[in-house]
Amino acid sequence: MLETVTQGFKNATDRLKGVRELDEESIDEALRDVRMSLLEADVDLKVTRAFLERVKERSLGEKVKTRVKDRSGRKLKVTPGQHFVAICEEELVDLMGPVDTSLAKDRGITSIMLAGLQGVGKTTISAKLAVHLRKQGLRPLLVAADIYRPAAVEQLKTLGAQIDVPVHHGVEGDLPPAICAAAFERARREGHNAIIYDTAGRLAVDDDLMVELEEIVGRVAPANKLLVCDALMGRDAVNVASAFAERIDLDGVILTKLDGDARGGAALAVKAVTGVPIKFLGTGETVDRLEEFRPEGLASRILGMGDIVGLVKDFEEVVDEKEAEEDAERILKGTFGLDDLLKQMRMIQKLGPLKDVFAKMPGIGGLADQVDDGELKKVEAMIQSMTKAEKAEPSIIDKSRAGRIAKGCGRSVKDIEGLVERFSQMRQMMGMLGKQGGLLGGLGGGGGMPGLGGPGAMGGLPGGMGAGFDPMAMLGGGGGRGATKKRQDPKAKKNKRKQQRASRKKKRKK
Secondary structure (H helix, E strand, O other), X not given: OOHHHHHHHHHHHHHOOOOOOOOHHHHHHHHHHHHHHHHHOOOOHHHHHHHHHHHHHHHHHOOOOOEEXXXXXXXXXXXXXXXXXXXXXXXXXXXXXXXXXXXXXXOOEXXXXXXXXXXXXXXXXXXXXXXXXXXXXXXXXXXXXXXXXXXXXXXXXXHHHHHOOOEEEOOOOOOHHHHXXXXXXXXXXXXXXXXXXXXXXXXXXXXXXXXXXXXXHHHHOOOEEEEEEEHHHOHHHHHHHHHHHHHOOOOEEEEEOHHHOOOOOHHHHHHHHHOOOEEEEEOOOOOOOEEEOOHHHHHHHHOOOOOHHHHHHHHHHHOOHHHHHHHHHHHHOOOOOHHHHHHHHHHHHHOOOHHHHHHOOOOOHHHHHHXXXXXXXXXXXXXXXXXXXXXXXXXXXXXXXXXXXXXXXOOOHHHHHHHHHHHHHHHHHHHHHHOOOOHHHHHOOOOOOOOOOOOOOOXXXXXXXXXXXXXXXXXXXXXXXXXXXXXXXXXXXXXXHHHHHHHHHHHHHO
16 A cells, blocks of 8 residues: 555665764755655646645754653653654645544434445445445445446345345436435334435446436435546546535545555545545455545554554454453463464454555564465464364474475474474563563553564553464564565575666656
């Protein structure tokens, strides 16, 4: 997600390492990398120029405090480069926000009309929104108002059955405005307090589409008019948003497929160009993959600092608080087995693709593109090939047992021995940590998953998430950092660096 922009900011901060003072020359050099990455990511030229001007003005105009106090009162040393990063983060947040992700109600019903071009994912987003609203205690009704795209109605009916949400559709000859009006009456009659209108799209913006949407607005007056845009469209996503905003009073944008594009500049530019904020991000294909858009979270991830608030929210949805506290207590006594490890790994999988989870982790978000979800499956296969006794006490696994387990899961004996060795080291470390005062107290009351991230990598998180229990370390030895790095051919790395240098040189000439 936005790897192109992230790399630009990383190059900029690398240039400022060792710089004792933020002067115009050093700032211009750093911003050159940022400028190229923003343009490569399809961010509008005017938006890019305005952003860079604000960052430069603040970097030159503010006094750099080299010593600051953190929340606990400790004095920390701050470099000019860190000061530059802080300014960039604040300006990114201002560029994309502020955003209110709450959905308005009218006549006691949360009504949402989804608009957008054909193929951007409106029907899937309809189902995702229904799941989102049901989590808030609402009773949603889906409305199939796209009568033009082949199988669009059937697709929504299938999704509705999958998530157990009723779908209203018309009969042959009914037009979308009439279908929506009938659906609204049905919602009031049957006690649905949320309604989502999945409207038709076109291959391009045209007058017929806009007239139809205006008629729907006139008939049902949806409290929330949201435009669905595809991040893969690049700069065109902003142009489409502008075209829709000229005819319809949009309340927000839902950006889909942002996780499928390394550029994704639309996320940075759409608010600045159209004045319409992004409200949700649709990531992944499953119906539960919908995020409330948080500019500060995305800005932090772009700068490689993770998104801890977003990560905690994800955990709250998949973790049972009481069970997590019991797990944490057992872990810190050093009495956990490989079954507990498997349980933690499956919990990680519930959060979505491993790449997305890593991207939100402070300190290791930069490793996200090197993470391989397949490694989890390999470890899971090894553990599942063990007996109950072996899972509870892996130290009993000798050469003979390791050979049997290796045959059962298609791995080598060395893989099995490596897993057991890493697990034994982790359990020993956790037993030692548990004997130190204050740790168990820090684990209670948060309901988070114990210890994603290596020792110290995520210290201070709610629910003991920073306790040091590191399932990621099981993926390849050496702990969470780099444990899941994919091996890369040195020649390929060298060629990639050459291509990047040539690309930067070409852009400077332009």
